[in-house]
Amino acid sequence: MTTRFQNAGILLREGEDPLLANNVQKLLATVHIDSHTLSWNAPPPADLDLVIAMGGDGTVLKSLEMCPTCPVLAINFGTVGFLTAGDQSDVGPVLARLVAGDYLVSERLTLECRYPGGQVRAVNEVMVRSGNRLVFTDVYVDDTKIRTIAADGVVVGTPTGSTGFLLSTGAPIVMPDVRCFILDGINEYNFTSRAVVIPPESKIRLRISPQTREPDVHITSDGRRLAKLSPGDDVHISQAATTAKLIYFEPDYFFRNLTSKLQW
Numbered sequence: 001m002t003t004r005f006q007n008a009g010i011l012l013r014e015g016e017d018p019l020l021a022n023n024v025q026k027l028l029a030t031v032h033i034d035s036h037t038l039s040w041n042a043p044p045p046a047d048l049d050l051v052i053a054m055g056g057d058g059t060v061l062k063s064l065e066m067c068p069t070c071p072v073l074a075i076n077f078g079t080v081g082f083l084t085a086g087d088q089s090d091v092g093p094v095l096a097r098l099v100a101g102d103y104l105v106s107e108r109l110t111l112e113c114r115y116p117g118g119q120v121r122a123v124n125e126v127m128v129r130s131g132n133r134l135v136f137t138d139v140y141v142d143d144t145k146i147r148t149i150a151a152d153g154v155v156v157g158t159p160t161g162s163t164g165f166l167l168s169t170g171a172p173i174v175m176p177d178v179r180c181f182i183l184d185g186i187n188e189y190n191f192t193s194r195a196v197v198i199p200p201e202s203k204i205r206l207r208i209s210p211q212t213r214e215p216d217v218h219i220t221s222d223g224r225r226l227a228k229l230s231p232g233d234d235v236h237i238s239q240a241a242t243t244a245k246l247i248y249f250e251p252d253y254f255f256r257n258l259t260s261k262l263q264w
Contacts, residue, residue: 005050005098008035009070011063013055013077020054024091031099038066057083057164061222064123064244071105071245073098082163082261085248094249103247108160109179109200112240115219115226116233122221123244124161126237127186128206128229129153131216134189136209141202149193151185154206156237158182160244163262165223171195175254181237204237 008028010021021037028035038044038051044066051070053063056078063072075091076084086094097103111122120126128137130152137154139146157166159174162182167173169184172195181204184195198204208217210231217229229235250256258264 003049003071004101005033007045007048008033008050008052009038009044009048009063009067010035010052010054011038011040011059011066013059014040016054016077024052024054024095027092027095031095033099038063053084054088056081058223060084060246061123065121065222068121068242068244071247073103073247080261082257083160083246085246085253097249098247103249104251106176106246106248106253107243108176108246109158110240110242110244111156111158111181112238113219113221114236116229117227120221120226121240121242122161123158124164124222125155125157125166126235127153127155127165127220128208128235129186129218129220130214131218133214134212135214135217136211138207138209139183140205140207141198143203143205146196148209148211149185149188150190150211151188153186154183155186156181156183156204156206163258166195169195172197173258179239181239200239202238206235206237208233 010024012021025035048070051063051067051072053059053072053074054077060074060083074084076087113120113126134150137149159176159178162174171182171184179200181198182195185193208229208231212231219226
């Protein structure tokens with residue numbers, strides 16, 4: 001089922017020409033959709049029902065962070081733009097299809113992460129990272145310890161994140177409709193290790209082991225550094241209550257993007 005959008009926010013990638021947003025606002029006004037240019041550093045209006053992200057995947061992730069309940073239409077002005085639904089040359093046709101209701105909404109599993117000092121929702125992944133030396137991370141699934149990972153860090157990602165950082169670890173590409181977590185070590189000091197796919201109902205706990213001697217261990221969410229971690233600290237990861245909503249126009253968009261963005 002499609003929605004008749006009434007109030008859109010437009011988020012440009014940092015450094016993009018503001019005139020671009022003006023042009024999109026004029027197009028939206030012709031079909032009676034109010035719109036506002038969003039700031040990266042200020043809260044968005046509370047009554048938005050759509051966000052148009054014009055940038056790369058970083059701009060898309062920022063849009064989903066700012067407006068976690070809004071569907072996001074992403075137009076690629078970046079380098080790869082795997083999460084985007086069209087390129088900058090497609091702005092007019094894409095908006096026409098949106099207004100005509102000729103689109104679909106992909107609802108993606110997201111992560112809720114609690115760590116010492118805070119809580120965050122992640123669309124792609126949560127990582128425990130080491131600055132230099134190995135970090136030893138005790139991994140628990142539903143309070144059962146499954147192993148200790150000695151590596152540059154540990155990543156817990158979503159199917160959406162499987163085409164992001166997780167690609168560099170050799171983890172599998174997972175279709176976005178699958179509901180699961182993917183857990184893998186980062187440059188793990190064990191060449192027989194493999195990524196683990198975990199049901200979404202599970203609760204994951206990452207504990208920084210006392211074996212860790214690296215002084216710079218930190219947690220990141222979707223590429224953003226959150227806090228420093230110390231031996232004994234726990235990071236709790238579970239399925240978030242809200243999904244990430246991304247707008248696309250073709251049922252086979254995922255495989256189209258694998259072909260066009262990742263050169264399959």
